[in-house]
Amino acid sequence: MTTMLQPAVATGTTTAPPVKKKRTRLVTLDLMRGYYVGVLAAIHLNYVPSLLGLVDGRGELLVSEAEGFFMISGLLVGMLRRRDLERYGIVKMTLSSWKRAAQLYIVAVPLTLLFTFIARTALGHGHTQVKGSLDQRSDWPHLLENSLNLSYTYGWADFLTYYVPMFLVAPAIVWLLSRKLWPVVLVLAYFGYWETTHINTGYYRPFLQWGVYFFIGAAAGYHWDDLRGLMARLSPSWRRRLRGGLMCAAIVLYAIGLLFLFKRGLIAHSATYTDLFGDNRLGVLRPLAAPISVAGTYFLVRKFEKPLARTIGKVIIPFGRSSLYVYVAQSFVVFLTPLVFGRQGFLLNTLYDFAIMALIWVGVRVRFLAFLIPRA
Structure with a gap:
């Protein structure tokens, strides 16, 4: 990412050279x-x-590595697409995002077909240790059709197919953020996630499940400099408290997740835990815990x-x-x-x-x- 430059500062008749911000x-x-x-x-x-x-x-923790990865991916997209929007306009920004979607699509579809071929061949030779969700019945024309429309994905690179629609939608999200409509973005993202826990969203479920983290990250990335400016305006004591609080919260979320992981009896029959954090990683509080965990982890790692x-x-x-x-x-x-x-x-x-x-x-x-x- 291109380092942003601070404006030159006038000092009498001379001008100080631009100073690079820390990266x-x-x-x-x-x-x-x-x-x-x-x-x-x-x-x-x-x-x-x-x-x-x-x-x-x-x-299986309260916040998984995959959720953090999607959030940071969205954060970087928010940063880059804002730069594109401000420098080149909405058309260039949209084309850049859609080009990325096309690149991922071109990688994802062949991988699905390749992994399907390998798995079917392995099964035919008596190897049963293949990844689940394999389509063993469809003929290859139907497999190709379903792979092309992303209704069938297989292998351990399936996240790529989830990213494709995210990059297609990203220009609209960035446009909303540019109009200071970040609350709309967050509400829509969470509502889409909430739907996956209450109704059968079928084809759209993976996109809605993982998109909430991507678009929360995109909102944070778009407002990255604004958030840094907000932190800078706080008094040193309040900055320490905020950073310390987020770091402690991230550690607590991680520790509680490990406790439940190794002491499953504590949550084995808890419908409350399932609704809030479990349910195949569709608990209703997970999208709220993830930004806290990622922000706290950011300050810990930066420290x-x-x-x-x-x-x-x-x-x-x-x-x-x-x-x-x-x-x-x-x-x-x-x-x-x-x-x-x-x-x-x-x-x-x-x-x-x-x-x-x-x-x-x-x-x-x-x-x-x-x-x-x-x-x-």
């Missing part, structure tokens, strides 16, 4: 996005018990950004900056691994998790077949 917030987002996409392989593989399985929640960037950042920052490549690469590794190696004990499962992450990291550095995948 530390972008490194923070790279760290967060890199972690979210980096652990997806282990989460999707779900070989537990394992070391990562003790901390990542396998998608320790330098040591994180010097250590684990060597791995996860490249993941964050090539998130689409990492996502597609992990989809192949996770899909094929069960056909070769089954779930084992703690040590071997941990080895699998880290070996997969190392393999993907090497792929990022080598950029193998990266020309087939659009930049993140």
Whole structure:
């Protein structure tokens, strides 16, 4: 993302050169996005018990890594599309967003067909450890039709098909945000999510379920500089309280999620928990908890950004900056691994998790077949 410049400051008869704003917030987002996409392989593989399985929640915490990933994706879209709107106008902004949708579509549909072919072939040779939701009955013309209209998706890269309609709708969302109608955006996004918990939204369910996080992020990204300005206007003590409160809230949400994960008896028969946070990740409070968790995590990561960037950042920052490549690469590794190696004990499962992450990291550095995948 292009660094914004501060205006020159007049001092008598001379003009001070423009000063670049710090870009530390972008490194923070790279760290967060890199972690979210980096652990997806282990989460999707779900070989537990394992070391990562003790901390990542396998998608079952009050706020999952996937929700955080969608939110940061939306945040970056909000930033970039606002820049496009202000610099080039609504037509160029719309075309940029739709071009991105087309790029993802071109990757997503062939992946669905490829994974379907691999799974059907594996089943035909007696391998039963294939991902669920496989269409085993439709002939290939019907599979092609259903893949093209996105009513059928298969494999571990299915999020790509959810992003396509999000990028198609994004220009309208940015236009609403430019008219200071962010409450409308948030209400519509949450209402769409709420519908998935109360009525059968069928074909639109994945888009509505994940779109709420994307569009909350887009609203925050569009108003990123405004939010930073609001923070700057607070007194130092109130800034510390707000940051501290959000960081504590993120830690509490994470801790409660881990408690319920390892002490399932506490929520095993709780209809209240299911309605609020469970229900196959469709609990009505999840879209409200996610922004708190992501904001608190942002301030935590930013607080320790330098040591994180010097250590684990060597791995996860490249993941964050090539998130689409990492996502597609992990989809192949996770899909094929069960056909070769089954779930084992703690040590071997941990080895699998880290070996997969190392393999993907090497792929990022080598950029193998990266020309087939659009930049993140």
